[in-house]
Amino acid sequence: MKQMNGYIGRIFTIDLSSGEKDIIDLDDQMIRKYLGGRGFASHWLYENLPANVPPLSEKNLLIFASGPCNGTIVPSSSRGSIGAKSPLTSILGSGNTGSSFSVQLKRAGFDMLVISGKAQRPVCLVIEDGDATAVPCEDLWGKTVSEATGKLRTRFGYRNVSIGCIGPAGERMVPISTVIFDKFRGAGRGGLGAVMGSKNLKALVVKGSKGINAAHPDRLKKEVLRFIQILEEEPYYERYSKAGTAVIAEPMNKMGSALVKNGTLGFFEDIEGVNEKALKQHLFVRQKACFSCPMPCTQQYGVTEGPYKGTYGEGSSGASVVMGFGPRCGVSDMRAIAKAHTLSNELGLDLISTNAVLAFGMECFEKGLINTSSTGGVRLEFGNAEAQLEMIEDIAFREGFGRVLGEGTKRASDTIGGHSERFAPQVKGMDMMEVEPRGMPSWGLMFAVSSRGADHVRAYDVCQMMSFSDEALIRIAGTIEVREMFGPKGKGRSVAFFENVRAVADAMEICRFVTRGKLGFPEHLVGMLNYVTGLAFTAEEMYSIGERIVNVERLFNLREGMKASDDTLPHRYLSESLPDGAAKGKRVPLKEMLEEYYMARDWDMASGYPKPQKLDLLGLSADRVRRNLD
Known part of the structure; x- marks a missing residue:
């Protein structure tokens, strides 16, 4: 070696x-x-x-x-x-x-x-x-x-x-x-x-006991200090260091991008029960950084009062937890949300899928598609925090109605029937996170095309959330119109761009939150990579690596039976308008965004396959690919 x-x-x-x-x-x-x-x-x-x-x-x-x-x-x-x-x-x-x-x-x-x-x-x-x-x-x-x-x-x-x-x-x-x-x-x-x-x-x-060498430690140290200086000047650094992504709960609600009661509403009236102030009022919270990170955006938390007193945990009490077990399920008690978070972790459940299936089950209960006979006596109603906790245990132990919900919303809707697939929040079988696509269409596109099914971190497109310069937006999306929240222009290109740069960060194994803005661009990462490895990568090569990873994942999925028609969203988000909130009357303009995305990717619209010239450009032999697809 x-x-x-x-x-x-x-x-x-x-x-x-x-x-x-x-x-x-x-x-x-x-x-x-x-x-x-x-x-x-x-x-x-x-x-x-x-x-x-x-x-x-x-x-x-x-x-x-x-x-x-x-x-x-x-x-x-x-x-x-x-x-x-x-x-x-x-x-x-x-x-x-x-x-x-x-x-x-x-x-x-x-x-x-x-x-x-x-x-x-x-x-x-x-x-x-x-x-x-x-x-x-x-x-x-x-x-x-x-x-x-x-x-x-x-x-x-x-x-x-x-x-x-x-x-x-x-x-x-x-x-x-x-x-x-x-x-x-x-x-x-x-x-x-x-x-x-x-x-x-x-x-x-x-x-482990072995050392890990860097090729140029002195140069690396200087480049790291430069990177941290830029990071500390980013607006999100201070916000996330205070309360993690919990700081976005209230803004999400105002923007109409919070998924409320499984997408039946566009605004959560009880947002004060789950905002940053409520987090600090009802929980003992101490900010903490992950191993080797300069931004303490995660929390150690403890419940100090009420029926869940003594609950303790660690991890982001941010959007996926607070907004997922909160507004998504109609729950406005931060202490109950903390309990759901801790219980899910203890039992080894994916937090996002867990709150997705709970909210879906609650809407099915509200619509009369299931009842207490179905759920083993559990009144699975929006806002019922105790029912939420009971069902989490049933899911983990495959008991009662938990057997159904534990299969994910796609299979659960197949079992429940009653056209519940129209509002089952999933793409390709993967349960969606708590962002309302009609309030943030670029994220709807992200959900539709992600290589692992409905997912936000594969692209984590932040064009509408961060103040990029006109020059940067032209580079990312080809147009400054991508800033417009609800319009489709530029969003296909921007999602493709961010998928590529996020894949690079994942290959380097650097966190998404630290690299969410301009620091995620290859030119801000290539110096550190080269000083670690001693290899002479260019920023352009790094971008191509990200694109290659995305295409290989696409080829894997196509080989396993995925089709272009699977790049879509549930009926609700394409055909039903939100009744209230900032996104009132909106639907996801998926067709226009998807066409632009496929064009940016150089994928065939009918089959969903990368075109031969794209595979050749990325060094993925068309003959080799065909053998894998046979």
Whole structure:
């Protein structure tokens, strides 16, 4: 193995069925084309997972990938990517977490971990000093995330140790389960906790001791200081450092971009119960930064009063939690929202999908499509915080009506019927987050085209939320008209642009919030990347890497049966207008945005495939692609 900077140079593979292990040298071409992190994971899945493998079968691959900046002084470089075929969507499953896991994986001797097979009994995989061992852990099966993590900490220590764990939901292969790292940090979407559960894999314990080299440490330090100086001058830095994304609750409501009561309303009357002031009034909150991050946008929180007193947790109490378990479900009690957050994490559930299925179930209850006979006596009504908590437990343990909701809103609507698919908030089987697409059409397009189904962080288009110069908007979208909230112009190009630059950040494994504005552009990242790796990337090459990652993910999904017609939104957002709020009367102009997006991508409108010239430009041989698609 040759000496590398920013990379360890090794990929570890293990088959839990046979116990077979292998160490593969990291290929230079893989670095130049996919960079790391999400790029490595998506590329590996496309090249090595056969088509049409059942997501919960032994053949599915579960990948944990680090990036070149993990373990260096690059700001907010604590992210890590997970990849597998999703049991929720049957297309690309992809998660990202902010913990020390990827750093410790590199310190333990590997850039990427690839797991296949299924252990005969529950195990945890211990990765340390250049090896990985499956250790029996039947005593942990059935434990919550904090219980299991605590026992593993006692067994393996605290210093330089990171733990990724599933809860009861993952053990039961609930399609909306997730993996929780270091007790509080979820890996997001697509049911990857169920993939771990299907392999009888309760946890991963990574213990690292190796150093991670930077090619030019002195130059890197100067570039990092420059980056941080620009970051601290960005308007969002101070706002997010005070209360995370909870600061946007009230603005979202005013803009008409908050999803209220599953999209039946455009304005939440009780917003004062869930705004930044309520967060600090009803909870003990201390701002905290993720590992290696200069922006403390996450919180440690505790409930100090009322029926949920003693509830404690950590993680962003921002939009996905506050607006998801709050206005989306008609709940206006911050303490109840904190309880729902903590309970979901403890049981190993994806927060966004959980509040999505709850809100969907509440609308079905309101419309009479289900009743207390369906729900086991639970009055699943908007605003009923206790019903919300009961149903979270039922989902995680596959009990009662939780069996239905735990399948995600798409399959739940198939079971419930009554045209409920028209208001089931999902795309390609992935449950939407709490942003109202009719109030923010560019995000509607993001949901429609994302490579993992309805998703906001694949593009995280901020053109209408940040003050970009005219010059920057022309570069991003081809027109300054993209600033207009409800119009379609420029939004297809801007979503494609941001998908590409976000893919670069995910490959480097740098956080989305720190790079949300101009700092996410390749010219602000290329210096740090080159000083870490010693490689001479250009900003243009980095942008092409992002575009290549997006196209490979597209090819994976097409191979798994996705069609161009799947790039759409539910009936509600295309055909029904909001009754009130700033977006009153609006619908999502998807057709115009989608046409512009496909043109920007150079994809065929009829088939959804990247055109041959685009594949050639990105170094993705058309012949090779056709073989993979056959």
